[in-house]
Amino acid sequence: MFAGIDIGDTNTDIAIIDSQISTYKVPNNEGLNNALKKISPGGRLAISTSQALNEIITGHPADIRTINIPGPGLVYPDAVKGAVSHRGDIIEPIDPEEIKKIMKGQYAKAVAIAGKFSVRNDILEKQVYDIVSHFYSDEQISISSTIGALNFPARIHTTKLNAKIKRKVASLIKKIHKVNPDFYFVTSTGGLISPARVLDNPMLLYHSSPATVANGAYYLSKNDNCLVIDIGGTTTELVPLKNGKPIYETIIIDGLKTLIQAVSATGIPFGGDSCIRTELCPFRAGSSRSFGGSEPTLTDALNVMGARIGDFERSEILDRTSAENAIHKYLDTVASAVRDYQPEILIGTGYLAHYLLSDIAERSNTVGIVPEHAASANAVGAAVSKVSLEVYIHVDTERKRMTLNGMAYPYKETKDDEHLIAYATELVREIAMNEGAPEEDVEDIKVLYFSSFDVVRGWRVSAKITDMILAVAPGISVEAL
């Protein structure tokens, strides 16, 4: 059995897939526990939480203390002593007294620790972590090495965001563990990740809804090339699929690059709960009237025009002209964004897709399909996703050092590149399978990048340095197909 939960802005969607697909919608105000109780233990549970986290991430700046270990090079704020070289050698030590002094009288909510080249050797970051942990709990401290990739400024920024949301993610994990001890989160690229690995890099959960929608729409429609339109409570997301896969892009937050990839989507700030005050407004002011709210919304407008969503009689406070205008404004805005993609076919998801997709398709001169269970496609997408991993690997044969996403792994002599890739592939496969990935899902481990060069000292090749990126690509689990 596969179960998926998507915690959206208004409702929590649940999908359970065994011999057949069943989907449910639970209003968020009924609480997550109620949703979790619908799922019998034993199967695999995947949870997409993006909405809850997005608010904290993009919300007002929290008081996060950063401690940076830059060593020689460009100038960075909040710098302390210590340096790691490009080879991963500790070339300058940290000064524990300096760190203690910073910590004393520190009232920040969380601490982010980032060292230059820490992905080649995380010892200095860990030393700072040990000192900071006398003053803060583990749930308030993030380090940068586990992010894996080079790019110190982007790692500093990502670590800071990780520190900002780590506590919330940790408490969410505890809450879910009480009801269901064995579950996954869905990442922003639409892969599954274990709670333990999430705590190393919580930002991987940011904005996962386009990813779950992409996986769900593909699973339900089996359409390789299309534009998915997900109509939610407060937004409408357009997610293009090419050859059955979404497009990925780097996430920028507060104008700064992070080291997090996410499924590319265009967000339109209108959805079923967008309220109508003289005209359709790009925000929510409570539930639709047909779901007990006080102000009329796009959903109420559809009821006025003949739909029967919820307690539809409560919608009638809205006059016909205003309802018509609101719907027209919505359709025009979405159709104009759709036309930019020139899609061959539209796949509609979300609970209003049935009511709106054919009109959007008509206005953008294309055709639309609303597959069965489209209303909870995001939860279906979470349920059918597979464990995915992206691993940055650095190998130095002279230092006998091998790091995978900043963590030291046992070094092994290999006779050539092919042999080294085989060894690294085995390690990555093991990580994925330890997280519970079935064997079929980790058969295809892709080499996204490979570069190696000889180290020569005294006119002799003395060592070899290799960098590679290996990945278990996100997508739909073979077991669910």
Next chain:
Amino acid sequence: MTCGIVYDPSYLAHEQSSSHPERRERLSYSLDQLEEEGIFDLPQIKLFLPKPATRDDVLLVHTPEYLKFLEDASINGGIIDSDTYIPRNLIHDALLAAGGAITGADAVLNQEVTNSFVLARPPGHHAGRSHGAGFCYLNNVAIMVRHLQRRGLRRIMILDWDAHHGNGTEEIFYDDPSVLFCSVHQYPFYPGSGRFEDIGIGDGKGYNVNLPIPAGSSDRVYKYLLEEMIIPLADEYMPDAIAISAGQDNHFTDPLTGLALTARGYAELMKEMCILADSICHGRIIAVLEGGYSMEGGLPYTNLGLIAAMAGLDLSAIREPEIYQNLLKESISEDAFPQVVKMISELKKKLAAHWYFIQRY
């Protein structure tokens, strides 16, 4: 100030042999450093991919016979001298290096960036009109300078600060007053040329300025040369652009040479050149990588320092790791400075007839 960086992973491809000092490892750690510093995400930095030079570009400088020789030898391999082999497919890499210099120059001329730094390999400054030498095949800087002139610039100043004398570039422009060639190099040293007495011939007399300095010369020596000769020469010559043969083998950790410049010294030198270029030629500087063989202790920090200076970034943390401090102390010679002061006064006598700033004193 925006700085263009011209780079392509193909610049790692060229290797005469896997253990030759001019090998891909030269750039590998530097690129790690640039990537880790997030250089390519900065608004002050723009990355350009090099376009290969055409045969016509090369023939602005080199003889058709020599180009044909390189093309033919690139098929099955060949040899120029004991340090300089022609590996198969060399011409492809050499054209991409020369083309990179042209790409960097065009980016500046088209006002896409203020200045540019070309991280090209193989280097070029020992290559003359009809011969290669000392790890060099095509003279990237000379080809780029002729390209600038083809695009309408009149006078170009070349500052060659590689530890070795830029004998190839000197030969190419020796009789040409439209190019002021100025080389700072360790002397006596490979390739043997570069005496201060060699000041050009014919119309080019006075426009070839060699600044030979002894082993052990430090940041202080370079600062002195800058203030005493290089800046006054530029102020009087009023070039339309400045080309820099940026060899990073003056660094005190370099295993092949004996000079004692630091990463910060390099960065400050470049900063001064940028200030100079701002005042006389709209900031136009095109720097092209030449030598530099201190893979780990030197190049990552010097290359970063140069780019930081060209992009107008804070240079206060540009330095080597502290573990190299003892080596620096051992590398600096106290005798070097007075010798250089003496050389400059001799050189001024030689050049006095050609430069007003010298006659004034």
